Amino acid sequence: MTVRRIGRFGDPALRRASVEVVDVDRRLRALVRDLWETMEERGGAGLAAPQLGVALRVFTYHCDGYAGHLVNPSLWWSGEETRDGPEGCLSVPGLFRRCRRRRFVVARGWNMYGEPVEVSGSELLARCLQHEVDHLDGILFLDRLDERERGSAFRAIRAASWFDGSGVVVGQDPHSSF
Template identity: 50%
Template structure:
């Protein structure tokens, strides 16, 4: 399999609600392998399928040595306690803004055998679970920013070489 090319802010696939994974076959196994290999690069904590151009509910994560994937993830629990934590995104490189996230998150989904999977995270892993699930719902972290910060982020993004509509 392969480390896949990333899609960047402005690409419509990043704003599309993803379809559930319904086939647990070789192509789905290849997608999971690609997600895992692509997230292994240094500085990467998570990667959702739309970030590599695939509109399916799947993501991988790599946080503090904990590496895995979830198909058809749904957030089933968020702590009431939140914090503003610095957040970036592989699809919005070079930008970093404080984003309000729950300090603890639980995601439920399935694996390649369509067997139940539950991932619970605190801190950065909780942030990652929320961030990647947002991708599958057609949201970028920029959508969660306060109005003024979002305006600043959008202005900065439009000036970058990677911006999709250039």
């Protein structure tokens, strides 16, 4: 297990859609362990492979009393209800903004051994699952902010000591997914 570098806003790897995992092998298990170790070390609620520069559909999560990982996840909406709530990201250090997410979701995928997994979540867990699946599709939570929140977030990012402005790719508005 290794704590790895997390890509920050502006890293092009964060804007690429990931490909499905086809080989369930020791390399996949090592990636899951690296994701877990890095997420825990950095105090995150979740971490997706693209944040480590790996374009595979894999993420780990540890929030709201639930912990695990999903390989090749898909999300299913359980109802139409949405909630605005605070959200942050290890790839955008120190920034938290109100973001609208589905209140209830079901995530289906596999574990690192190829066994089926289903996770049902509401509130914080649902937010976490949606956030991580977005990473796998090249979407950042910043893309889901309303116009006012997004403007405020980008001003804060430009002022952040970690931001150098190189490689910034602005995402498409994913709001139509609601």
